[in-house]
Amino acid sequence: MSEEDLQPGGDRFPPTRRSVIEAVRSIDPEERERALEALCAAYWKPIYKYIRLRWNRPSDEAQDLTQGFFVEVLERELLEKFDPRKSRLRTYLRVCVDSFVSNEQKAGRRQKRGGALPHVALDFAAAEEELVGTAMDPAAIPSPESLEEFFEKEWVRSLFGLAVEDLRQFCAARERERTFLLFEAYDLEGDDKVSYEQLATDFSISVTDVTNALAWARREFRRIALERLRELCGSEEEFQREARSAFGWDAK
Amino acid sequence: MKFLSDKALERLREGSETPQLDGTRYRLLDRVARGGMGVVYAAEDEKLQRRVALKVLDVPGSNGDLANRLIREARVLAQLEHPGIVPVHDVGTLPDGRVFYTMKFVEGRRLDKFIDAVSSIPDRLRLFLRICDAVAFAHARSVLHRDLKPANIMIGPFGEVLVMDWGLAKILRPDSQSAAQVADPEATIFEKPSQRASSKDTTEISVVTGHGTVMGTPGYMSPEQARGDVEHLDARSDIFSLGALLRFLLTGDPNAPSLVKVRRLDKSLEAICSKAAATAPVDRYASVSELALDVSRYLDGLAVAARRETFLDKTARFYQRYRFFILLIAAYLAMRVLILVFFRR
Numbered sequence: 231m232s233e234e235d236l237q238p239g240g241d242r243f244p245p246t247r248r249s250v251i252e253a254v255r256s257i258d259p260e261e262r263e264r265a266l267e268a269l270c271a272a273y274w275k276p277i278y279k280y281i282r283l284r285w286n287r288p289s290d291e292a293q294d295l296t297q298g299f300f301v302e303v304l305e306r307e308l309l310e311k312f313d314p315r316k317s318r319l320r321t322y323l324r325v326c327v328d329s330f331v332s333n334e335q336k337a338g339r340r341q342k343r344g345g346a347l348p349h350v351a352l353d354f355a356a357a358e359e360e361l362v363g364t365a366m367d368p369a370a371i372p373s374p375e376s377l378e379e380f381f382e383k384e385w386v387r388s389l390f391g392l393a394v395e396d397l398r399q400f401c402a403a404r405e406r407e408r409t410f411l412l413f414e415a416y417d418l419e420g421d422d423k424v425s426y427e428q429l430a431t432d433f434s435i436s437v438t439d440v441t442n443a444l445a446w447a448r449r450e451f452r453r454i455a456l457e458r459l460r461e462l463c464g465s466e467e468e469f470q471r472e473a474r475s476a477f478g479w480d481a482k
Numbered sequence: 483m484k485f486l487s488d489k490a491l492e493r494l495r496e497g498s499e500t501p502q503l504d505g506t507r508y509r510l511l512d513r514v515a516r517g518g519m520g521v522v523y524a525a526e527d528e529k530l531q532r533r534v535a536l537k538v539l540d541v542p543g544s545n546g547d548l549a550n551r552l553i554r555e556a557r558v559l560a561q562l563e564h565p566g567i568v569p570v571h572d573v574g575t576l577p578d579g580r581v582f583y584t585m586k587f588v589e590g591r592r593l594d595k596f597i598d599a600v601s602s603i604p605d606r607l608r609l610f611l612r613i614c615d616a617v618a619f620a621h622a623r624s625v626l627h628r629d630l631k632p633a634n635i636m637i638g639p640f641g642e643v644l645v646m647d648w649g650l651a652k653i654l655r656p657d658s659q660s661a662a663q664v665a666d667p668e669a670t671i672f673e674k675p676s677q678r679a680s681s682k683d684t685t686e687i688s689v690v691t692g693h694g695t696v697m698g699t700p701g702y703m704s705p706e707q708a709r710g711d712v713e714h715l716d717a718r719s720d721i722f723s724l725g726a727l728l729r730f731l732l733t734g735d736p737n738a739p740s741l742v743k744v745r746r747l748d749k750s751l752e753a754i755c756s757k758a759a760a761t762a763p764v765d766r767y768a769s770v771s772e773l774a775l776d777v778s779r780y781l782d783g784l785a786v787a788a789r790r791e792t793f794l795d796k797t798a799r800f801y802q803r804y805r806f807f808i809l810l811i812a813a814y815l816a817m818r819v820l821i822l823v824f825f826r827r
Contacts, residue, residue: 359485391484394486394494423493445577449577470541
């Protein structure tokens with residue numbers, strides 16, 4: 231076997247995205263803004279849902295607190311204070327959220343904040359709808375472990391959701407819309423799996439084409455999700471741990 | 483953004499993890515286990531129509547370092563052709579870009595699960611000697627294992643002993659300053675084990691560093707390895723692990739304070755364990771062969787190098803070794819005395 235045969239492809243992480251932690255320390259304001267947008271896009275939903283459950287806040291108040299938190303991240307430069315050697319970014323942000331909401335509560339503040347937020351559309355109505363569908367067992371809510379687990383699960387949902395969206399765009403750019411539709415039909419929708427044969431009939435293609443299309447889509451999804459994740463980690467060690475956790479590789 | 487149900491998350495995870503074997507000679511069967519940096523599957527080699535174990539990297543490294551490590555692991559294993567070391571069949575890159583290698587599929591039990599089936603101490607010691615054989619062979623080929631622990635030893639259905647998981651193996655290079663061989667400090671990055679890792683089951687957990695580099699398992703890892711003292715790692719680091727392994731075989735605990743107290747074992751066995759797992763490398767056996775020789779001597783009822791015997795110890799060992807003849811002679815003499823006494827009356 232030649233050396234070329236052994237060249238890792240998907241194993242090598244393409245350095246297309248820079249860690250948000252490095253980027254917020256950049257002197258380039260555009261890069262800082264992009265980093266905050268990436269952070270906000272991945273975390274606003276888990277944070278909103280977490281505030282709703284952990285702090286038992288009504289929807290409108292949780293919306294203000296979520297926006298207020300990201301303003302706080304900007305104003306108090308919280309990301310610059312993050313040390314990846316001490317904790318995961320996800321844990322750090324959750325602790326910061328707790329501290330922020332607690333302080334707001336003590337100060338009795340409730341003001342609308344959001345002027346300096348990154349340009350990310352926060353669809354709170356959709357988040358609220360999802361919360362109804364994904365809420366955990368109310369009996370388990372007081373347990374800190376269950377809330378941590380809830381936050382992690384919502385964060386993974388958010389990360390995978392962004393990766394699926396990226397994949398959709400990636401497929402569209404390569405005129406592989408049908409591939410995405412197959413991926414959507416088989417991996418994303420419905421509780422019962424449809425068969426490859428059924429998909430082949432529905433799309434008037436062969437079963438081999440379905441197999442190849444799904445294999446390609448999963449490979450690209452994995453790559454994109456890992457790229458997104460790498461961007462949201464402060465160090466290589468954190469990335470390795472978060473990837474195993476997000477993909478469930480450490481639990482099996 | 484599309485909402486993903488819990489079911490969809492599971493499917494995405496499943497689809498992301500499963501290696502793509504299309505166009506290869508392998509067909510995926512089951513997921514078997516996961517190691518420090520990869521997942522092991524059972525697969526069928528369709529060309530040779532046999533079952534193999536396929537190890538594939540799970541998380542990519544930032545610059546291909548983990549992939550290179552997996553390739554290196556396969557190459558190290560390929561150099562070690564020994565009945566006690568699992569043979570590698572193939573190495574390459576899957577269509578999904580992930581590096582893999584295949585090896586013999588071992589259907590057996592891990593030592594920590596198997597050990598209760600071996601009740602006698604001599605049998606456990608004989609099993610230990612076979613582990614030593616494989617490790618000594620690797621050392622003779624200038625390879626350190628660095629993660630010897632019960633979970634990495636498999637006992638096959640016919641009693642064969644196999645040393646597994648060479649993911650942390652280190653190739654030694656000859657040191658120009660001395661006859662000893664030392665580890666290449668450039669080859670691996672070390673970090674101290676975290677408290678969290680050490681608090682878990684030490685037979686299961688291997689400490690993972692910043693680059694996903696497994697550096698050993700608390701309880702079995704030598705002090706110099708735990709310190710990250712890469713320049714001074716040599717065969718004696720594995721000897722420490724073997725000492726802990728021997729202690730585990732005899733007591734069920736690699737860190738048991740004293741064999742004598744725990745299982746009322748011979749002081750010589752305690753001395754062998756203590757010498758093998760001494761804190762300072764200089765106090766340990768110089769080679770695995772020396773350690774194995776001492777264990778063999780113990781099994782043969784001879785004096786062991788690890789312990790200086792008193793006159794009483796020597797007498798006790800002499801009695802243990804020749805007990806049958808001593809008792810036979812004693813019975814003969816007793817009979818003669820009884821006969822004499824009987825006829826005197």
